[in-house]
Amino acid sequence: MAQSTIEVARAAMSAYQALESFEATQKISAGAISAEARIRYKKPNKVTVEYRSYQDPLAEFEEKLLGGVEFVTDELIGMQLIYDGRGTWLYDAGKDVAIYKPGRALYSPLRGTNTLAEIGFLCDLTHDYLLRDGGQDEIADRAIHRLDLKPKVQHRSLLLKEEVFFLKKATLALDAETSFPLKITYYPSRASTLFYLVGPSTPITVEYKDVRLNIVDEQRFSFTPPKGTRVFREETVPRDGLREKLPFDLHLEILEQQEGYKLYGDRATVTIDEEVDRAYALLPLVSSQETDEEKDASTERVHGMLSLRVGNYLSRNMSRRRAYLSEHGEQATLDEITAQFLDRGALLKDQLPEALGRQIMEVSFETDGVYWFLLGEELEKETLINVARALAKAPKESK
Numbered sequence: 001m002a003q004s005t006i007e008v009a010r011a012a013m014s015a016y017q018a019l020e021s022f023e024a025t026q027k028i029s030a031g032a033i034s035a036e037a038r039i040r041y042k043k044p045n046k047v048t049v050e051y052r053s054y055q056d057p058l059a060e061f062e063e064k065l066l067g068g069v070e071f072v073t074d075e076l077i078g079m080q081l082i083y084d085g086r087g088t089w090l091y092d093a094g095k096d097v098a099i100y101k102p103g104r105a106l107y108s109p110l111r112g113t114n115t116l117a118e119i120g121f122l123c124d125l126t127h128d129y130l131l132r133d134g135g136q137d138e139i140a141d142r143a144i145h146r147l148d149l150k151p152k153v154q155h156r157s158l159l160l161k162e163e164v165f166f167l168k169k170a171t172l173a174l175d176a177e178t179s180f181p182l183k184i185t186y187y188p189s190r191a192s193t194l195f196y197l198v199g200p201s202t203p204i205t206v207e208y209k210d211v212r213l214n215i216v217d218e219q220r221f222s223f224t225p226p227k228g229t230r231v232f233r234e235e236t237v238p239r240d241g242l243r244e245k246l247p248f249d250l251h252l253e254i255l256e257q258q259e260g261y262k263l264y265g266d267r268a269t270v271t272i273d274e275e276v277d278r279a280y281a282l283l284p285l286v287s288s289q290e291t292d293e294e295k296d297a298s299t300e301r302v303h304g305m306l307s308l309r310v311g312n313y314l315s316r317n318m319s320r321r322r323a324y325l326s327e328h329g330e331q332a333t334l335d336e337i338t339a340q341f342l343d344r345g346a347l348l349k350d351q352l353p354e355a356l357g358r359q360i361m362e363v364s365f366e367t368d369g370v371y372w373f374l375l376g377e378e379l380e381k382e383t384l385i386n387v388a389r390a391l392a393k394a395p396k397e398s399k
Helices: 005-018 057-065 120-128 193-198 239-245 252-259 316-328 381-393
Strands: 021-030 033-042 046-055 080-083 087-092 097-102 129-139 142-151 155-157 162-164 167-175 181-188 204-213 230-238 261-263 267-273 278-287 305-311 330-334 337-343 360-367 370-377
Touching (some): 005 120, 005 142, 120 129, 120 142, 129 167, 181 193, 239 267, 252 261, 316 337, 316 370, 330 381
Parallel strands (some): 097 230
Antiparallel strands (some): 021 033, 021 204, 046 080, 087 097, 155 162, 167 181, 181 204, 278 305, 305 370, 330 337, 337 360
16 A cells, blocks of 8 residues: 555654664766765764765856865865764875864855755654655666655744755655655755755755665774874964964064054964974955944945965965966066966956956965965955065064
8 A cells, every 4th residue: 555645754754763874875966066975974963975076167167266165176086074073084195184174074065055965854854844745756776755845934933043944845756665865856945045056947956876774884984094194183263373373474463564454353264284383374354444343334445355375385275376376377576575466357357247347366475485375356456465565574483
């Protein structure tokens, strides 16, 4: 006797509640965005990811325009990502480098959405969704039940939390034997950033194959760097702690005094290899006039944003920047120091909408084994060069 819609849903809910772990090959598709990875999951929230393919045209364009992509496609493929529930290990075997980051850093191709190994919505199917029988079929020789669903509400406000449902509708293909979702197809709602990235009529699909349930070893979610691996740890450091943490000189006070720029939020992201005194940092900088609470709100003057990447070690991102500026940039001088300057916006002007109209420029230089990459948005070239000159001329201290 065929199961009713509610019975299919309850079976999936029960199966998820009983599930301890799973391993599968996961494929994600959303228009031109796609990725495939071997994933492992263990409750409550441990995940490992090994990408086999990865395509994100928007990230590729952002890399050319802003240079801000931490890892490009070729670098993510083959990298081991291990999230232990608190932080994420990234092991780059090609560079023999391991980085530990706080939080979940799995680089899902669907921005702003934890898509990888995410099936937790199953536990609340009957509570959160209107359900309809979608019939029976087969996927890869496995019998499946299709279940169509829509959120009962798009937004739910509760006493201590708020819930927003980022989809208009979805279809689940549930394995008839295990109730595992072999395929999830959904359309994002306006509340989702994906609505604007892929469009309202583009389906997002998440598929699982070669699924193995409740056999994942706990040791898969811990990581011990192989002998000889260079190990970095990322942390957020307040401005007052930068001098102690960084193995090179960085005089932000001079930058503020001479050029009027200060560290946004008084915090920087620092990645450190303490064993060999190597580190690199990302610092967002803003005009001190923009952070003054007493600034006249009616002023029409616009101050540009700056981002500074600096280190005595070249990260993947910094290595790509250095090569890109060397190939496409022009020589500039910061008094006695030779620098590279690049107008990124002009280089891509034919690919940018006229309405965007942003000036995006970058200057890079090296001082005593420390590499500096300063990117400015909505700044004049002269201003960017002056800020770079102030950084380059700052006094050096013994560490």
